[in-house]
Amino acid sequence: xxxxxPGARERLQVAALExxxxxxxxxxTTADIxxxxxxxxxxxxxxxxxxxxxxxxxxxQYLQAFLDGVEAAPxxxxxxxxxxxALNAAARLFPNERRGYSRAxxxxxxxxxxxxxxxxxKFAELxxxxxxxxxxxxxxxxxxxxxxxxxxxxxxxxxxxxIAEGEDRPLAQIASDVLGELRNLTSPVSRATTT
Amino acid sequence: xxxxxPGARERLQVAALExxxxxxxxxxTTADIxxxxxxxxxxxxxxxxxxxxxxxxxxxQYLQAFLDGVEAAPxxxxxxxxxxxALNAAARLFPNERRGYSRAxxxxxxxxxxxxxxxxxKFAELxxxxxxxxxxxxxxxxxxxxxxxxxxxxxxxxxxxxIAEGEDRPLAQIASDVLGELRNLTSPVSRATTT
Numbered sequence: 001x002x003x004x005x006p007g008a009r010e011r012l013q014v015a016a017l018e019x020x021x022x023x024x025x026x027x028x029t030t031a032d033i034x035x036x037x038x039x040x041x042x043x044x045x046x047x048x049x050x051x052x053x054x055x056x057x058x059x060x061q062y063l064q065a066f067l068d069g070v071e072a073a074p075x076x077x078x079x080x081x082x083x084x085x086a087l088n089a090a091a092r093l094f095p096n097e098r099r100g101y102s103r104a105x106x107x108x109x110x111x112x113x114x115x116x117x118x119x120x121x122k123f124a125e126l127x128x129x130x131x132x133x134x135x136x137x138x139x140x141x142x143x144x145x146x147x148x149x150x151x152x153x154x155x156x157x158x159x160x161x162x163i164a165e166g167e168d169r170p171l172a173q174i175a176s177d178v179l180g181e182l183r184n185l186t187s188p189v190s191r192a193t194t195t
Numbered sequence: 196x197x198x199x200x201p202g203a204r205e206r207l208q209v210a211a212l213e214x215x216x217x218x219x220x221x222x223x224t225t226a227d228i229x230x231x232x233x234x235x236x237x238x239x240x241x242x243x244x245x246x247x248x249x250x251x252x253x254x255x256q257y258l259q260a261f262l263d264g265v266e267a268a269p270x271x272x273x274x275x276x277x278x279x280x281a282l283n284a285a286a287r288l289f290p291n292e293r294r295g296y297s298r299a300x301x302x303x304x305x306x307x308x309x310x311x312x313x314x315x316x317k318f319a320e321l322x323x324x325x326x327x328x329x330x331x332x333x334x335x336x337x338x339x340x341x342x343x344x345x346x347x348x349x350x351x352x353x354x355x356x357x358i359a360e361g362e363d364r365p366l367a368q369i370a371s372d373v374l375g376e377l378r379n380l381t382s383p384v385s386r387a388t389t390t
Contacts, residue, residue, distance in 0.1 A: 078380065078383045120316070153345075
């Protein structure tokens, strides 16, 4: 009994996302998700605490990638260089073939305020963990929190662009460009005339 | 009937905060708050939609101060100079005599996850409004969102320091110092030896 189903988690994730998109998040039950891939609800709960967590599974890995990136930055790097290294490490978790899944996930989240709140909370936890990593590398406060919040903001903006229709640059490149814009915030506004 | 009570709003706010601190937010009712200052629950609801909003009253004024600050920045200012102007304008809403109230409010919020979420939502709305203001001043995306998120982060950090025990600098000065640290994130980490 309770045997391990290879690939069950991924199949549940894909089925859940399809159901959330088709019926709405609230209208989908864990039993619906399990049935869609021929598994029992009991198997569902071996993988996920509840249906919401299907959308947020993998956060530890995601946080760890940011922290590994902070660790990988050279000694005496500036805080924003450590952030650049963290963004690069995190972007590796999102190869281009994940774009479709990420796009569908975002569209489910945008239609549900409770999921939006869960997403805000995720970014707050991310910033807090990255700030801890930066302090571990000798960055003092408030610089550590400022840099960590910037990392979360840059990642959020880059991610939103990455999943935008028509965008085809890799996430790492978009994140690097957005971080460049952050460095550039001290330059006067150039009044581009849009004609 | 339903006559206007001068100063009722402020009295209700002070009484609510005292009750939240003494009994806990969940254990305090709107009737308790009204009774504490000799008013009816009906009067309470003329001022606040619910007991949570007692703690978040004035957000429009607060948002407007940030936007006025963005407007007041000189032409061709850099995005971070517009942010500096916004922080200054917002800090004016928090003179030193408000420190005690703000400190008590924060301590109520920190003990209640739902209030923390409301506070996170407030900061998200602030960043979104400031980004709009910056776009109105000619700042393009993603610079506008990056600068606006930075404004919210700097204000959050500065505010937490302002209400810390033993802190006596005015909020505007703390915010200006924290913004200076943000500008400095591109400098290498100096390994201060703490002895």
